[in-house]
Amino acid sequence: MTGAPEEVPALAGPTRTTELPATARGLRTRAALVDAARVVFERDGFVGSRLTDITKEAGMATGTFYTYFPSKDEIFKAVLELVQDEMLHPGFPHVADDDPIAVIEASNRAYLMAYQRNRLLNRLMHEVQWINPEFMELRQERARRFAERNARSIADLQKRGLVDPFLDPLMTARALSSMVSRLALDSLVFDVDDVELVLETVNRLWVNALGLKRA
Amino acid sequence: MTGAPEEVPALAGPTRTTELPATARGLRTRAALVDAARVVFERDGFVGSRLTDITKEAGMATGTFYTYFPSKDEIFKAVLELVQDEMLHPGFPHVADDDPIAVIEASNRAYLMAYQRNRLLNRLMHEVQWINPEFMELRQERARRFAERNARSIADLQKRGLVDPFLDPLMTARALSSMVSRLALDSLVFDVDDVELVLETVNRLWVNALGLKRA
Amino acid sequence: MTGAPEEVPALAGPTRTTELPATARGLRTRAALVDAARVVFERDGFVGSRLTDITKEAGMATGTFYTYFPSKDEIFKAVLELVQDEMLHPGFPHVADDDPIAVIEASNRAYLMAYQRNRLLNRLMHEVQWINPEFMELRQERARRFAERNARSIADLQKRGLVDPFLDPLMTARALSSMVSRLALDSLVFDVDDVELVLETVNRLWVNALGLKRA
Amino acid sequence: MTGAPEEVPALAGPTRTTELPATARGLRTRAALVDAARVVFERDGFVGSRLTDITKEAGMATGTFYTYFPSKDEIFKAVLELVQDEMLHPGFPHVADDDPIAVIEASNRAYLMAYQRNRLLNRLMHEVQWINPEFMELRQERARRFAERNARSIADLQKRGLVDPFLDPLMTARALSSMVSRLALDSLVFDVDDVELVLETVNRLWVNALGLKRA
DNA sequence: TATGAATGAGGTTTCATTCAT
């Protein structure tokens, strides 16, 4: 059972947004554009960014942008692809371990650390979902899959008598994920709170809320 | 102790952003504009709305807008003022009652019902905070005050031995509020889930998480 | 039976391209734009004209254009509406008169005179049909209706034994109209030939070609 | 005396617009570009075609274009050179034969057949003359020479008493050529009419119009 | 020669805001 990184839409897979350029030079230019876009988006927000800001940041002509991306939306997707590895959890087990409490603690830690490292990007993703229904859908879809996985873990723990049997597994999974992701935004992006305090509190709330007993 | 309506920024207070018109006719025109703005904002989003859409919806000329509001931002604030009563909790005690569980249940119910009634507006407020730092600050300020009040209730209950003493009151208050408000957005605005299930789950999670014992 | 003015698309009718403005001032501005557009189109061609040229010619700001027309195509239609009266034939009988030769002469004269008066516009209409399939269709539709009317006149004269019975009426009508309109373009717009010579030749060719006998 | 192919500008002659490449490979590349350009121009029109469409169609890189042509206009001229043989009459006598009617019929047939074979190209040439004064001049120059040649034939026939002496030879030649070329465009390119009917009608109209008597 | 990425002038379009009536 893991944290709640529903902010990182699952883009990659076969859905390549634009054909990648053939030459090494093109690859470099495209990468420079994506890097520049990330800087500009994180600095000015998605709406506040103009295409010319991006090309200027990348040190190239306006028209070059359109060699690689048809729109601001598309380069944003490329930025997401670029950073989603950073946001993914390092690889915690998806099902409950022998020590569910330890799993929760580890995965919340991983999530919050990644969140903090990519604070500007997370902020950006919260913004961007309102711009474009497609982005909204991306985020929700990812959150949905996430919640389902966690719901299975919860149901499993309930069967083993380790978790409060009166909780609806799916709704519980959604609620707890919501808690972590929203709190991360507030306390790590807008405010600058002590991560350890956030982590401690969240962990304890999860354990309490689920009624988790040591196995 | 109440739910988590940090989406309703505490706006006006005594500070009115725009002078109200002197005449009854002016008052009516202004009100019509605000009503129209709400319709248009909820329909097209803040960014997607043009001032001409608003005046058209209100059935008046473009220029009239500027008689009452200096900008789109300002009329948005007026829309918020208009609806914040609806979103406020009907009047629950701010301090713990004799039966804290009942208070939680009542206030969460009030919050979620109000949220559902004003789903479009809540959605709008989530959007708008990214547009303008002022809106962001408004929302945060309100959330902060809300959390502080709830934190006091939690601390009080801890002193009385009714709540897990290892929880940081303020961070806990923020986390639980985050949970409710985020879940409300997901399950009542984007998805259309059963409110009662949401409510039950949230209530049980709060009670468990706080380790609340019947008084 | 009349000449061959298929270059003036029959626009008007109920097909109003844009809503006319409500106020007198708006009406004046719109008219000024259409006048300016005609000047610019005739001077620079349709493709060679920029919207800013039109507003500059009209002495107004760029944005004003879009208050009245959504595109260059639409203002072109308005120009056509403006001038189509000038291009219409004064009102010749649609069926053969007692003296078909006189009818031909009169209607060819009217056509060529109108063509000469509006030479730049006719030139423009030849250009514009290649730009936009809609304009092409407009011209062809008008030519078609024109040919059908003339075909009926020819058939009628054939029945009365006044015209070569071996001619296909419709194809003949199209051929003769083509002759006049194309020659008008070449000799009155590109070259500057003597209208009277053109007229005499065309008249004699028509009469000969049809094998017209004095009634 | 021949039909009316004024749409095929008499381009090259000895004057080649661009130097031909030295190597056989270069010659092949150039030819591939011209072929591709014809395809693209006929499909998308001159204005609607982009140079990258042409190089893509030819399967080569953008930059290669400029090795062979300095501009879109120039490759268009090369396309014209490519096809003008097809459009030229197969070799009918330019002066009146013993049987002028047979000559007319043969040359009109040749013209219309060629027109039909190259319908898209003819359409294109009508479009292109409005783009560039040079193209316009090209077409007119060719039409002029054509008309002069035909005018000489007509004058000759008049001297021999075989043609209506009241017709101005040059204007008559222009008018009849106009008729055929315009009708060809309308009935063979835009509409799809029966060539034989077009041919019959045109032949009969020419013979009638000229007042041609069997020699 | 051939390549294809890079350029940037030139056009279109939008819309918050002003202003004359």
Place this chain on the structure above:
DNA sequence: CATGAATGAAACCTCATTCAT
């Protein structure tokens, strides 16, 4: 106060042409 036309800065986007490899 109300009107609605007029404004023009600001963004977007295209594509012929150049240029480094």
